[in-house]
Amino acid sequence: MTVSICTLAHGRSTHLANLVTGLSQSDVLPDELVIAVMQDNAYDLPGAPFPVRQRILGSGAIPLARARNTAAREAKGELLIFLDVDCIPHPACVPDYIAASRSHGGVFMGEVGYLPKGSTDAGVDFALFESVAVRHSERPGPPARGLRACEDYRCFWSLNFAMSADLFRASGGFDEAFDGYGGEDTDFGRTLSSQHVPLSWVKGAKAYHQYHPHFMPPVHHLNSILANAATFARKWGHPTMQHWLRAFVLMGLVERTEKGWRKLRDPGESEFALTRQQADQPYASSALVLAALEAQALTT
Structure with missing residues (x-):
């Protein structure tokens, strides 16, 4: 073979x-x-x-x-x-x-x-x-x-x-x-x-x-994620990447409308700081970031 x-x-x-x-x-x-x-x-x-x-x-x-x-x-x-x-x-x-x-x-x-x-x-x-x-x-x-x-x-x-x-x-x-x-x-x-x-x-x-600094959820790819989420929904009739999109909503970067996801603003340093993989972490974790955002949302 x-x-x-x-x-x-x-x-x-x-x-x-x-x-x-x-x-x-x-x-x-x-x-x-x-x-x-x-x-x-x-x-x-x-x-x-x-x-x-x-x-x-x-x-x-x-x-x-x-x-x-x-x-x-x-x-x-x-x-x-x-x-x-x-x-x-x-x-x-x-x-x-x-x-x-x-x-x-x-x-x-x-x-x-x-x-x-x-x-x-x-x-x-x-x-x-x-x-x-x-x-x-x-x-x-x-x-x-x-x-x-x-x-x-x-x-x-x-x-x-x-x-x-x-x-x-x-x-x-x-x-x-x-x-x-x-x-x-x-x-x-x-x-x-x-x-x-x-x-x-x-x-x-x-x-x-191999280690490399990364952002997760990937706020640095916000535009392509929104575009590709729309492509997936049109093709299959249901959404994808919902955990990332939920995190973006909680960050105030996007909102969900009747026509799909709409970008509100570009990510800033606070979003990059929140999602940036730290040097002592072998990988970045969307779950940890989303849990922190959900907990914060409950207190506001």
């Missing part, structure tokens, strides 16, 4: 270099790495024992759906493994996905371990990563072994997943009507559900998420 790793990148050159270095230590090497580059210039990357191909999409936007489709379309492998630019695959990630795809059909989601700040300062050290990485508290844990069916397709997460190239093409890929950040994963999961494609959690197939 031939394997293509598909990723997309905008900035974060050190993260991408670490992905390449980690992937080079895989127990089973992929046949290629395909990178959809969402900027004008290609990356200067470390050498790798497999071909690395960069497809330049240009700057000016972060079209996540189009970038994933581009990487998948350019890929030549029978199995596509999608990893975000800030992921470092465990040496067993590729063979774990190969084993899953040989025994089951559908879409597979592997484990993710979040690394604290500074974990990659000395380079790629899998023993260190395994000792310090933590699971995201808002994501389901992996099965004890093998695979476990994911019954809630809203849990689909493009950070670390795999599926056959044939199935990706048959699904239609990511809907490029979702432009920028927000909603494209939930839409793809909804599409898989409508097509009765099995979705499974995998024990193993692990990737380590």
Whole structure:
């Protein structure tokens, strides 16, 4: 079985270099790495024992759906493994996905371990990563072994997943009507559900998420989230990203009208301070921020 790793990148050159270095230590090497580059210039990357191909999409936007489709379309492998630019695959990630795809059909989601700040300062050290990485508290844990069916397709997460190239093409890929950040994963999961494609959690197939400052809920993507929420509602007849939108309402950034969500103002420093991931946190948490906002609302 031939394997293509598909990723997309905008900035974060050190993260991408670490992905390449980690992937080079895989127990089973992929046949290629395909990178959809969402900027004008290609990356200067470390050498790798497999071909690395960069497809330049240009700057000016972060079209996540189009970038994933581009990487998948350019890929030549029978199995596509999608990893975000800030992921470092465990040496067993590729063979774990190969084993899953040989025994089951559908879409597979592997484990993710979040690394604290500074974990990659000395380079790629899998023993260190395994000792310090933590699971995201808002994501389901992996099965004890093998695979476990994911019954809630809203849990689909493009950070670390795999599926056959044939199935990706048959699904239609990511809907490029979702432009920028927000909603494209939930839409793809909804599409898989409508097509009765099995979705499974995998024990193993692990990737380590490299630390980077982040905002959650993602107030820095307010405009694209509002636009993509409207796209999702028109397409499926029901809303999505409601926990983020609820937080934006409580912050006074948006309001809900009969015609959908309406922006009231841009976020300011107080909203960025509230949602900013702190240096001592390996990941940002929407649930904690929303709980704080709900508690504050009860007292006002």
